[in-house]
Amino acid sequence: MEPVLAAVIGLFYAVSIYLMLSKHIIRILLGVAIFSNAVNLTIFTAGRIVREVPPIIPEGLEVLDKVAANPLPQALILTAIVISFSFFAFLLVLAFRAYQDLDTDDTDGMRLAEPKGEDLPPLGY
Amino acid sequence: MAQNAAEAADLAHALVLAPTSAADWVVVAPVAIPIVAGALLMMLRHETRWHAGLAIGALLATFLSNVLLLHRVLTDGPLVMTMGRWLPPFGISFAADVLGASLALVATLVALVGAVYAIADIGTVGRRYGFYPFLMLMMAGVGGAFLTGDIFNLYVWFEVFLISSFGLLVLGSEHPQLDGTTKYAILNLIGTTLFLITVSLLYGAFGTLNMADIARKAGNFRETAPLTTLAALFLLAFGMKAAAFPVNFWLPASYHTPRIVTAALFGGVLTKVGVYALLRTLVMLFPLERDMLSCLIAWGAAATMIIGIMGALAQTDIRRVLGFVVISGVGVMLAGLALGTAEGLSGTIFYAFHSMIVMTALYLLAGVMNGLAGDYSLRSLSGFYASHPLVAAFALLLMLAAAGLPPASGLWPKVLLVRAAIDTGWPWLAFAILATGLLTTLALGRMFLLAIWRMPSGPAPVSAISPRLGYIALGVLALPVLLIGLYPEPVIAVAERAAAGILDSSTYIGSVFPEGAVQ
Numbered sequence: 284m285e286p287v288l289a290a291v292i293g294l295f296y297a298v299s300i301y302l303m304l305s306k307h308i309i310r311i312l313l314g315v316a317i318f319s320n321a322v323n324l325t326i327f328t329a330g331r332i333v334r335e336v337p338p339i340i341p342e343g344l345e346v347l348d349k350v351a352a353n354p355l356p357q358a359l360i361l362t363a364i365v366i367s368f369s370f371f372a373f374l375l376v377l378a379f380r381a382y383q384d385l386d387t388d389d390t391d392g393m394r395l396a397e398p399k400g401e402d403l404p405p406l407g408y
Numbered sequence: 409m410a411q412n413a414a415e416a417a418d419l420a421h422a423l424v425l426a427p428t429s430a431a432d433w434v435v436v437a438p439v440a441i442p443i444v445a446g447a448l449l450m451m452l453r454h455e456t457r458w459h460a461g462l463a464i465g466a467l468l469a470t471f472l473s474n475v476l477l478l479h480r481v482l483t484d485g486p487l488v489m490t491m492g493r494w495l496p497p498f499g500i501s502f503a504a505d506v507l508g509a510s511l512a513l514v515a516t517l518v519a520l521v522g523a524v525y526a527i528a529d530i531g532t533v534g535r536r537y538g539f540y541p542f543l544m545l546m547m548a549g550v551g552g553a554f555l556t557g558d559i560f561n562l563y564v565w566f567e568v569f570l571i572s573s574f575g576l577l578v579l580g581s582e583h584p585q586l587d588g589t590t591k592y593a594i595l596n597l598i599g600t601t602l603f604l605i606t607v608s609l610l611y612g613a614f615g616t617l618n619m620a621d622i623a624r625k626a627g628n629f630r631e632t633a634p635l636t637t638l639a640a641l642f643l644l645a646f647g648m649k650a651a652a653f654p655v656n657f658w659l660p661a662s663y664h665t666p667r668i669v670t671a672a673l674f675g676g677v678l679t680k681v682g683v684y685a686l687l688r689t690l691v692m693l694f695p696l697e698r699d700m701l702s703c704l705i706a707w708g709a710a711a712t713m714i715i716g717i718m719g720a721l722a723q724t725d726i727r728r729v730l731g732f733v734v735i736s737g738v739g740v741m742l743a744g745l746a747l748g749t750a751e752g753l754s755g756t757i758f759y760a761f762h763s764m765i766v767m768t769a770l771y772l773l774a775g776v777m778n779g780l781a782g783d784y785s786l787r788s789l790s791g792f793y794a795s796h797p798l799v800a801a802f803a804l805l806l807m808l809a810a811a812g813l814p815p816a817s818g819l820w821p822k823v824l825l826v827r828a829a830i831d832t833g834w835p836w837l838a839f840a841i842l843a844t845g846l847l848t849t850l851a852l853g854r855m856f857l858l859a860i861w862r863m864p865s866g867p868a869p870v871s872a873i874s875p876r877l878g879y880i881a882l883g884v885l886a887l888p889v890l891l892i893g894l895y896p897e898p899v900i901a902v903a904e905r906a907a908a909g910i911l912d913s914s915t916y917i918g919s920v921f922p923e924g925a926v927q
Binding site: 303308311312315318319322325326328329330331355359362363366367369370373374377378380381384385390393394395396397401402403404405408 | 581584590612662722863
């Protein structure tokens with residue numbers, strides 16, 4: 284199972300990096316969304332994948348009696364999903380607002396903060 | 409009854425049974441107070457006249473709790489508190505050592521001064537948009553990052569202060585801000601996601617996320633796990649957060665766009681969190697791997713210093729000059745990380761204290777000059793020496809501090825770093841640090857020459873706003889700069905203890921896992 288998932292994750296990373304290398308904000312954002320999903324799958328795989336029961340201790344026992352699935356990666360992924368979702372929502376709004384106000388989603392055209400051909404500072408009085 | 413006793417004994421293996429003493433709550437207070445205050449301020453969104461008072465009160469409380477925490481850490485050693493009573497490594501630990509506690513203290517001081525300055529700088533509209541709640545949540549994230557003992561938790565705190573910093577950065581929504589924030593947000597999000605990838609690979613190899621647990625187990629995994637890869641990924645991810653060359657382009661694109669007090673806090677605090685995370689992971693968790701990467705880190709450090717300060721030489725806008733000075737300071741700090749000796753690391757830590765205070769003060773100084781003359785450009789600013797001698801005095805002291813000249817605080821960390829570089833046998837790194845000092849003197853000296861000394865071309869600008877609040881803020885920051893410059897011994901002692909604490913992590917590990925805990 285792990286090799287298959289590793290290949291899928293590799294594909295995710297490749298696609299997301301390809302998209303993030305684009306000049307257009309919207310493609311970069313799609314890349315970021317896929318990137319964060321690739322990370323979630325990485326955490327999932329890093330926690331070892333087993334076809335086992337949920338980690339619930341049966342009645343009358345004090346410890347698990349057999350190998351159980353690891354619940355921690357799922358908690359980590361849940362945290363990461365919440366965070367990356369909120370960031371993605373913020374970035375979408377920001378990109379839309381930038382598109383409306385700056386009239387472009389091409390990063391080459393977004394030069395307001397660092398204008399081209401600025402004057403050098405004065406060399407003397 | 410006997411069964412109950414056995415059960416209690418079993419529980420003692422998994423849970424902290426003794427209640428946490430009231431005094432130990434000081435570990436989480438620097439995080440809890442800003443979060444509560446931030447939530448409260450969010451609920452009082454419309455009552456803008458209460459915002460400043462509440463935020464300053466809360467930051468003052470945070471500052472005092474940080475003073476208490478640092479005092480306790482210095483006298484009793486690292487202080488640990490584990491959430492939810494689960495014993496580490498299962499519960500999330502907060503572990504304050506000298507490094508984390510001292511950096512948290514300086515960061516809170518800077519934020520407190522920023523909050524005071526913001527009374528004048530941020531008007532009702534900015535407050536309605538949530539300046540103070542964002543500031544409080546950002547400080548909660550920064551404090552959490554400095555004090556947590558769990559690497560996934562560190563990621564969460566990074567995200568907490570990152571999303572608050574987005575809010576602060578875009579506050580006002582002017583066009584250059586939208587432009588700058590877009591670049592800042594996307595590149596920083598990629599940086600923290602890289603950090604998360606590293607954490608997941610680390611978890612896959614170690615099966616634990618507790619930093620003390622990772623530090624004590626690292627030796628067992630050297631043969632089987634790709635620890636050097638993990639260290640290199642940490643270097644890339646945190647190097648991006650710290651604005652190290654060549655992954656620093658988000659900083660000059662964004663730091664000059666927001667309100668000046670926001671720029672001051674970002675320039676002062678945020679990059680140092682990246683440097684702190686580098687120290688924590690590379691020095692404490694993976695020391696041997698840091699050794700392997702040290703040459704790479706050293707070249708990165710030298711490039712960051714030199715290219716950063718050369719960028720500053722080419723700028724006309726004071727805020728952009730300062731953005732590049734921040735970058736070159738990060739390079740100086742990375743030099744100590746590359747050296748990895750006790751002296752080099754204490755130089756790095758000392759430089760972080762110094763840089764937090766001085767960079768914030770320099771940005772606030774730019775804000776005061778803008779308040780008086782209405783501009784940030786070196787072309788038009790002039791004549792402050794004649795019209796406002798106090799501004800000139802602050803500018804001179806802060807310029808000397810940033811360039812590393814006596815009598816200000818920048819001298820001593822550079823002395824430590826240069827000596828460590830020569831002792832290690834890397835004179836070229838010492839040369840890079842000294843050359844950076846010279847170029848910083850040129851860049852900021854020109855600023856002093858043009859904006860302060862140059863005779864005004866027209867009549868002196870008359871400003872309606874009194875810079876009194878700015879003078880208070882600058883005074884509070886300039887005092888430690890001068891005092892540390894004149895009498896650096898106590899700060900050097902703290903920095904040395906902080907460096908010793910991460911170089912030999914046995915005390916840190918011992919305080920997270922006291923005798924009798926499950927192995």
